[in-house]
Amino acid sequence: MKKILLIILCLLVIGCSNDKISNEELDAINNDIINYLSNNQYDNLIFNYVDYENRNVVVGLSDNSVEKQNDFKEKIVDSKHIKFVQSEVMNDDVKKEYKINIPDLNDITKVTINTMSQYDSIIEITDKEDIENIYNIFYNRTTTKESVSKNPENPDELFDIIFTDNENNDISIYIYTKDDKCYLEQTNNGIYETSLNDFNTVKEYIKN
Numbered sequence: 001m002k003k004i005l006l007i008i009l010c011l012l013v014i015g016c017s018n019d020k021i022s023n024e025e026l027d028a029i030n031n032d033i034i035n036y037l038s039n040n041q042y043d044n045l046i047f048n049y050v051d052y053e054n055r056n057v058v059v060g061l062s063d064n065s066v067e068k069q070n071d072f073k074e075k076i077v078d079s080k081h082i083k084f085v086q087s088e089v090m091n092d093d094v095k096k097e098y099k100i101n102i103p104d105l106n107d108i109t110k111v112t113i114n115t116m117s118q119y120d121s122i123i124e125i126t127d128k129e130d131i132e133n134i135y136n137i138f139y140n141r142t143t144t145k146e147s148v149s150k151n152p153e154n155p156d157e158l159f160d161i162i163f164t165d166n167e168n169n170d171i172s173i174y175i176y177t178k179d180d181k182c183y184l185e186q187t188n189n190g191i192y193e194t195s196l197n198d199f200n201t202v203k204e205y206i207k208n
Contacts, residue, residue, distance in 0.1 A: 027050060029050075042076065045059065046087040047059075048060065050189070056081045061085070061086065061087060098145075098189050098190030098192075105139075107166050110124055110126050111131050111163055111164070113161055116158050123205055135163075137184075141190075145192075146190060154178065156179075159176065160172055175199055182199045
């Protein structure tokens with residue numbers, strides 16, 4: 001009897017753990033949508049993006065009926081981690097607003113700064129005050145400028161900032177300079193203008 005209960009408990013634990021989805025798996029679902037749209041027309045889809053905080057891929061449909069959701073699943077991708085929402089068709093005067101996806105400050109255990117070989121170093125930051133200083137550069141940013149490439153195009157100086165949360169999920173955001181301006185960029189989730197002071201705040205951690 002004890003062995004049977006133990007087996008049942010193990011199955012329940014495994015089942016729960018399999019229900020979790022990694023950032024890479026979420027990105028893969030979102031990329032399947034992007035790849036489909038690059039080769040096919042699908043007028044009912046208005047936007048899609050990864051919501052790392054809530055662990056799903058948000059898909060905005062102009063007709064969000066069950067019938068149209070099923071049509072999307074059959075033609076593009078079917079996953080229980082897709083969240084369908086109602087959206088209005090956007091015209092040329094109405095642009096999609098992006099918001100940076102970043103873990104909650106209290107959940108961040110580490111920030112890694114990858115210098116992308118410019119200084120041949122990777123910096124790991126675990127001090128809470130330093131984490132908050134970097135977090136404040138990225139928190140609550142919005143933009144209407146889309147990110148259409150995997151990496152920023154032709155930056156003058158580039159750092160990859162990786163936030164690791166308490167479940168060991170990583171979220172990456174670039175900060176870089178280009179043509180005497182500074183930007184934040186999250187792949188497929190917007191390009192955000194920022195200040196030289198913000199860029200130098202990150203750079204100081206590298207120098208130290």
